[in-house]
Amino acid sequence: MTTDSGQDKFRRKALQVLDAQARILPYVHRLPAETVALPDAQGRILAGQVTSPHPYPHFRRSGMDGFAILSRDTAGCGANHPVLLEVVDEIPCGFLPSVPLTPGTAARIMTGAKVPDEADAVVMFEMTETVRQDGKTYIRLVREIEPGKNITPVGLELAAGEVILEPGRKLGAGEISVLATFGIDRVAVIKRPRIAIFSTGSELLAIGEPLQDGRIRNSNAYMLASQVKEVGAEPVVLEAIPDDLELARQRVRTAFADYDAVVTTGGVSVGDFDIMADLVSGGDVEMLFNKVTMRPGSVTTAAVKDGKLLFALSGNPGACFVGFELYVRPAIGRMLGVPQPFLPEVTAELARPYPKINNFTRYVRGRLEVREGKLYAYPAELDESSVMITIKDSDALIVIPPSSEPKEAGEMVTVLKLPGGSV
Amino acid sequence: MTTDSGQDKFRRKALQVLDAQARILPYVHRLPAETVALPDAQGRILAGQVTSPHPYPHFRRSGMDGFAILSRDTAGCGANHPVLLEVVDEIPCGFLPSVPLTPGTAARIMTGAKVPDEADAVVMFEMTETVRQDGKTYIRLVREIEPGKNITPVGLELAAGEVILEPGRKLGAGEISVLATFGIDRVAVIKRPRIAIFSTGSELLAIGEPLQDGRIRNSNAYMLASQVKEVGAEPVVLEAIPDDLELARQRVRTAFADYDAVVTTGGVSVGDFDIMADLVSGGDVEMLFNKVTMRPGSVTTAAVKDGKLLFALSGNPGACFVGFELYVRPAIGRMLGVPQPFLPEVTAELARPYPKINNFTRYVRGRLEVREGKLYAYPAELDESSVMITIKDSDALIVIPPSSEPKEAGEMVTVLKLPGGSV
Numbered sequence: 001m002t003t004d005s006g007q008d009k010f011r012r013k014a015l016q017v018l019d020a021q022a023r024i025l026p027y028v029h030r031l032p033a034e035t036v037a038l039p040d041a042q043g044r045i046l047a048g049q050v051t052s053p054h055p056y057p058h059f060r061r062s063g064m065d066g067f068a069i070l071s072r073d074t075a076g077c078g079a080n081h082p083v084l085l086e087v088v089d090e091i092p093c094g095f096l097p098s099v100p101l102t103p104g105t106a107a108r109i110m111t112g113a114k115v116p117d118e119a120d121a122v123v124m125f126e127m128t129e130t131v132r133q134d135g136k137t138y139i140r141l142v143r144e145i146e147p148g149k150n151i152t153p154v155g156l157e158l159a160a161g162e163v164i165l166e167p168g169r170k171l172g173a174g175e176i177s178v179l180a181t182f183g184i185d186r187v188a189v190i191k192r193p194r195i196a197i198f199s200t201g202s203e204l205l206a207i208g209e210p211l212q213d214g215r216i217r218n219s220n221a222y223m224l225a226s227q228v229k230e231v232g233a234e235p236v237v238l239e240a241i242p243d244d245l246e247l248a249r250q251r252v253r254t255a256f257a258d259y260d261a262v263v264t265t266g267g268v269s270v271g272d273f274d275i276m277a278d279l280v281s282g283g284d285v286e287m288l289f290n291k292v293t294m295r296p297g298s299v300t301t302a303a304v305k306d307g308k309l310l311f312a313l314s315g316n317p318g319a320c321f322v323g324f325e326l327y328v329r330p331a332i333g334r335m336l337g338v339p340q341p342f343l344p345e346v347t348a349e350l351a352r353p354y355p356k357i358n359n360f361t362r363y364v365r366g367r368l369e370v371r372e373g374k375l376y377a378y379p380a381e382l383d384e385s386s387v388m389i390t391i392k393d394s395d396a397l398i399v400i401p402p403s404s405e406p407k408e409a410g411e412m413v414t415v416l417k418l419p420g421g422s423v
Numbered sequence: 424m425t426t427d428s429g430q431d432k433f434r435r436k437a438l439q440v441l442d443a444q445a446r447i448l449p450y451v452h453r454l455p456a457e458t459v460a461l462p463d464a465q466g467r468i469l470a471g472q473v474t475s476p477h478p479y480p481h482f483r484r485s486g487m488d489g490f491a492i493l494s495r496d497t498a499g500c501g502a503n504h505p506v507l508l509e510v511v512d513e514i515p516c517g518f519l520p521s522v523p524l525t526p527g528t529a530a531r532i533m534t535g536a537k538v539p540d541e542a543d544a545v546v547m548f549e550m551t552e553t554v555r556q557d558g559k560t561y562i563r564l565v566r567e568i569e570p571g572k573n574i575t576p577v578g579l580e581l582a583a584g585e586v587i588l589e590p591g592r593k594l595g596a597g598e599i600s601v602l603a604t605f606g607i608d609r610v611a612v613i614k615r616p617r618i619a620i621f622s623t624g625s626e627l628l629a630i631g632e633p634l635q636d637g638r639i640r641n642s643n644a645y646m647l648a649s650q651v652k653e654v655g656a657e658p659v660v661l662e663a664i665p666d667d668l669e670l671a672r673q674r675v676r677t678a679f680a681d682y683d684a685v686v687t688t689g690g691v692s693v694g695d696f697d698i699m700a701d702l703v704s705g706g707d708v709e710m711l712f713n714k715v716t717m718r719p720g721s722v723t724t725a726a727v728k729d730g731k732l733l734f735a736l737s738g739n740p741g742a743c744f745v746g747f748e749l750y751v752r753p754a755i756g757r758m759l760g761v762p763q764p765f766l767p768e769v770t771a772e773l774a775r776p777y778p779k780i781n782n783f784t785r786y787v788r789g790r791l792e793v794r795e796g797k798l799y800a801y802p803a804e805l806d807e808s809s810v811m812i813t814i815k816d817s818d819a820l821i822v823i824p825p826s827s828e829p830k831e832a833g834e835m836v837t838v839l840k841l842p843g844g845s846v
Contacts, residue, residue: 038645042652059637094626096637112626114637157812172843173649174815177740180642181811185630203517207608214482214519214537219603222461226596229465317600346793370769373798373835388604389580392597412796420595
């Protein structure tokens with residue numbers, strides 16, 4: 001009889017989740033880079049370090065619409081001792097000063113324009129009064145202006161040669177803004193891993209086929225394809241694997257040659273028709289693990305062939321989903337060179353009791369809520385491994401360690417955040 | 424002199440952020456739907472309600488590898504009173520029972536296979552012992568099995584006709600899994616809004632041009648394009664608007680005809696060359712607002728022409744970023760029919776002091792951290808409106824209401840979560 005203590009009739013030795021994850025990573029290698037145009041780099045992963053080719057800002061920039069002045073001209077200035085400065089220049093954004101500023105003069109300047117080298121302050125337009133006299137224009141000031149006022153110094157944000165972005169960084173609006181600022185219009189990103197997805201099982205109907213009694217549609221392949229895309233890789237859904245060991249072996253062999261990794265769903269339970277279990281016990285495949293002390297998905301399997309990874313996930317939607325997130329996600333992340341390829345982990349308060357006890361660690365689908373600065377985790381009502389419907393309403397996996405006691409509301413739990421959640 | 428109290432030389436009347444947001448939404452209409460293949464629906468927004476065409480599961484499903492039995496056959500069964508049941512059938516996944524089960528018989532059944540109509544329980548394989556006798560196969564049971572054991576009833580997850588997904592829902596792995604399960608291989612999603620992006624300003628260099636003194640590269644257009652994509656719309660970066668009112672008006676007019684909305688960056692400060700301020704004060708454009716009591720981005724402008732929205736955002740990167748997130752994001756979200764188009768709002772504890780005081784509400788770039796179930800907000804060190812570099816390291820906008828007192832660490836603040844954060 002199989003118990004949760006480790007062995008079963010397929011000689012499965014159960015690993016802890018962290019050990020299973022650790023067994024995978026040595027076999028994952030970062031893929032090569034390719035160069036893409038900056039607008040196409042959205043969501044891609046940076047291949048190399050980027051340093052600033054010049055300081056930013058690269059010129060002394062006015063922070064206000066106003067007048068560039070020599071601050072010492074305002075010494076002793078006050079409501080009763082106004083100062084008049086002659087306006088001798090006008091500097092719109094993108095233009096350079098046309099005359100040097102001398103004491104007693106000022107230059108009209110726009111926000112973002114280059115401050116004349118001689119000026120050491122910009123006074124806001126609204127703090128000045130314009131006076132026209134003898135065909136000349138003056139500004140009248142009634143307070144002292146300190147040196148440096150409203151001038152952004154060269155290099156305030158970045159010096160030349162500073163590291164701006166590290167390899168492995170995902171490119172979003174902020175990163176793209178920086179790259180554009182420094183004129184980097186083509187950027188080296190890691191190639192998208194191409195992941196083959198197989199389903200196995202005679203029960204599977206193609207998604208467009210009419211329903212049949214006792215059979216289900218091949219929804220896991222589409223779910224996995226979506227998960228693969230979300231991590232930044234390219235899914236390729238292949239024809240379902242038939243319950244024929246030789247044919248299956250041949251299909252998977254071809255996929256290993258063509259893709260960066262192979263993910264299968266179905267055929268890894270302890271039933272009699274476990275094509276994947278047979279397949280990965282063949283000669284040219286090295287088994288990494290075929291049982292993990294987790295629910296759902298305890299019979300998740302990983303193997304290596306010719307340096308490439310095969311993940312054989314459960315056919316149960318819930319277990320398949322969790323298996324992907326715990327094992328395939330970090331593998332793809334490493335192929336992309338992401339420094340932290342696992343789901344982000346936070347601590348939250350369990351918002352309602354979780355009564356199930358187990359000697360395996362449970363990854364319970366659930367959702368997070370923030371109230372008054374505190375994070376609460378709500379386990380889904382239906383979290384059986386076979387349940388599909390609660391995946392869409394989950395933005396977290398709540399980690400329930402092995403325990404013989406039900407978890408009470410109010411206890412602190414570790415939570416793995418799923419992508420796309422709003423918390 | 425301009426003060427923060429509302430009026431300036433451009434007769435700008437400052438609105439509160441919520442009022443400004445409220446002025447935009449009546450002009451936004453949901454775009455029509457288009458039908459895409461399910462694998463292409465990733466990240467798209469569902470156009471119509473989806474109800475389940477059949478219950479799920481649609482047949483009584485075995486939750487275990489084992490034997491389907493009549494539970495009453497095990498009445499009184501125990502270690503000293505074993506029961507033998509003859510195995511008369513074998514039901515792999517996807518196959519139907521081939522003979523009716525009669526009292527005293529059992530059917531070998533796989534996880535996920537259809538349970539024979541006569542059976543009311545499945546006993547785990549590992550709880551049985553196989554006995555061969557007179558050319559027949561029996562299982563030996565040593566405990567009573569309760570009715571319903573290991574059988575997933577029809578409709579456990581969903582009855583027929585239940586609402587599965589509401590319109591406006593973003594499609595991820597969970598949603599795609601559900602749609603595939605119900606055989607929905609083509610799905611109606613809202614068309615991606617097409618958003619025209621203009622930069623204005625003679626200071627702008629194209630991203631590939633060599634650096635010039637006093638000029639900067641057109642990074643905001645790329646940043647905005649990335650933000651537009653992130654919301655699920657299609658950005659089109661158009662040629663920068665020159666500082667020529669008639670030409671600018673013509674360009675924007677053409678863009679209104681061709682795109683669902685127009686976003687500009689630059690030219691909305693109170694300087695003399697404010698092409699956008701002039702443009703939106705023309706006859707055929709209805710101004711919605713041109714000043715908001717916020718920092719950065721107080722001179723953010725929105726206008727309507729021919730029922731389409733124009734957003735004139737600041738040329739300062741920080742202000743441009745925030746202006747997009749507060750005004751353009753919800754407008755695009757509404758075009759997509761998203762029920763909650765604003766950035767998600769949570770409460771967090773301020774993790775370090777924020778000393779700046781202001782009579783406008785500040786949207787301070789920052790990052791969130793969860794420790795021991797509590798959410799902490801860290802304001803960025805550089806949060807001037809002109810600062811570009813901290814955008815990439817921010818996953819939140821910390822809302823600092825108008826106040827004459829510095830905010831202390833430990834105070835609770837409202838935080839708007841930016842996309843892509845890991846918390």
